[in-house]
Amino acid sequence: MTESPRVVDMTLRDGMHAVDHQFTPQQMTDIASALDDAEMDVVEVSHGDGMGGSSINYGFSAASTGEYLDAVAPELTDTQLSVLLLPGIGTVEELDLAAEKGADICRLATHVTEADVSEEHFEYVTDRGLEADGVLMLGHMAPPETVLEQAELMEEYGADAVYIMDSAGAMLPSDVRDRVGLLSDELSIDVGFHAHNNLGLGIGNTLAALDAGASTVDGCLRGLGAGSGNAQIEVLVGVLEKAGYDVGPEFFGVMDAAEEVLMPMLTEDTMPTLDNDSLMLGYAGVYSSFLRHTRRAGERYDVDPRAILTRLGEMEVVGGQEDLITDVASQLADGRDATADDD
Numbered sequence: 001m002t003e004s005p006r007v008v009d010m011t012l013r014d015g016m017h018a019v020d021h022q023f024t025p026q027q028m029t030d031i032a033s034a035l036d037d038a039e040m041d042v043v044e045v046s047h048g049d050g051m052g053g054s055s056i057n058y059g060f061s062a063a064s065t066g067e068y069l070d071a072v073a074p075e076l077t078d079t080q081l082s083v084l085l086l087p088g089i090g091t092v093e094e095l096d097l098a099a100e101k102g103a104d105i106c107r108l109a110t111h112v113t114e115a116d117v118s119e120e121h122f123e124y125v126t127d128r129g130l131e132a133d134g135v136l137m138l139g140h141m142a143p144p145e146t147v148l149e150q151a152e153l154m155e156e157y158g159a160d161a162v163y164i165m166d167s168a169g170a171m172l173p174s175d176v177r178d179r180v181g182l183l184s185d186e187l188s189i190d191v192g193f194h195a196h197n198n199l200g201l202g203i204g205n206t207l208a209a210l211d212a213g214a215s216t217v218d219g220c221l222r223g224l225g226a227g228s229g230n231a232q233i234e235v236l237v238g239v240l241e242k243a244g245y246d247v248g249p250e251f252f253g254v255m256d257a258a259e260e261v262l263m264p265m266l267t268e269d270t271m272p273t274l275d276n277d278s279l280m281l282g283y284a285g286v287y288s289s290f291l292r293h294t295r296r297a298g299e300r301y302d303v304d305p306r307a308i309l310t311r312l313g314e315m316e317v318v319g320g321q322e323d324l325i326t327d328v329a330s331q332l333a334d335g336r337d338a339t340a341d342d343d
Helices: 025-037 065-075 092-100 115-127 144-157 173-186 202-211 233-242 251-265 276-284 290-301 305-314 323-333 338-342
Strands: 006-009 042-044 080-085 105-111 131-137 161-165 190-194 216-219
Touching: 006 233, 025 042, 025 065, 025 251, 042 105, 065 080, 065 092, 080 092, 092 115, 105 115, 115 131, 115 144, 131 144, 144 161, 144 173, 161 173, 161 216, 173 190, 173 202, 190 202, 202 216, 202 233, 216 233, 233 251, 276 290, 276 305, 290 305, 290 323, 305 323
Parallel strands: 006 042, 006 216, 042 080, 080 105, 105 131, 131 161, 161 190, 190 216
Antiparallel strands: none
């Protein structure tokens, strides 16, 4: 193989979930510098739920988006800077800020069946001169044909690429191949894939995506991220080299960034693990950022978090509905049927 997939590091965005969004600007500076030294293709920076996500609903971050961008942008030379925005959470003010602070890419993320809410955002990002990439979250919740319809909308709106995000870590390799393969065959723009590891398939699913035609893949140092985390990026780079891919990031440098720079910042509580709760996220198909909130609700109401996640999966909750976690936990504690109440 001679393909050169673009590798995007999410440590300073999705990895924020694992540390309750508490990376400091200095920590972001140190991590970004190490990733740039390792020749990472792209680094993404923002609150875990995107720009504008710092709030009581999603958790307050240690600093503002502007402070984080100021900390990271000067450290990047050949590495591109990406930001994430979810329409309805972030606003045009954040988009303006990102452009002013030197962002190269803005990824616009919607639920897998709600691409139509992003049309104006794509136009705005394109007008600001940034690469505009679409992200379809919770990609397991729609069949491949529906995913394609939504991706075609994003392409029509001006997307330079569309990513399938396995937000709950619920996909099997066959699910990935079906969706990525269809988009790769039918779209005239690039296709990307973002894995979560709740079923232990983060690396395997990423390989399946590349085999099916994806040109961009994501990961985090030490597999940091929501739920059981993302594909572990230093592992991913090594695996891609062994598989014959011509990757940009330098394997030893990415390893050093993980071991020497990130690890001293982490505690045992912040390291993602594939435990019963996060396994349940993948099994039930619940958005990975729900995990820490579910654990807290389970402890507060003395309810098994697995029961909460199972019920949330039956309700087909999506990102932005984290407020339902407390309702479900309370109802389960009282012996009420949360799904019946939801109906």
